[in-house]
Amino acid sequence: MPFNTLHPDVLEKIENLCTLGCKKVNNIIQRASQNTDIDELSGFSDAEKQQVIQVLSDIMAMYTDTKN
Numbered sequence: 001m002p003f004n005t006l007h008p009d010v011l012e013k014i015e016n017l018c019t020l021g022c023k024k025v026n027n028i029i030q031r032a033s034q035n036t037d038i039d040e041l042s043g044f045s046d047a048e049k050q051q052v053i054q055v056l057s058d059i060m061a062m063y064t065d066t067k068n
Helices: 009-016 021-035 046-063
Strands: none
Touching: 009 021, 009 046, 021 046
């Protein structure tokens, strides 16, 4: 997902969540996959929440990618 298409508030939230560390980000992604309310994303629309989760998932995939 191109970052230049994201609302600045969404980008800021992604950056802030990333500062919390991999464990917290993975927990947020897991809760999202279970359709659990995510307090950290309160105030965002459903579309914005999906954007945040997608970008966080993409970022975390880079850490778990085992391709050479």
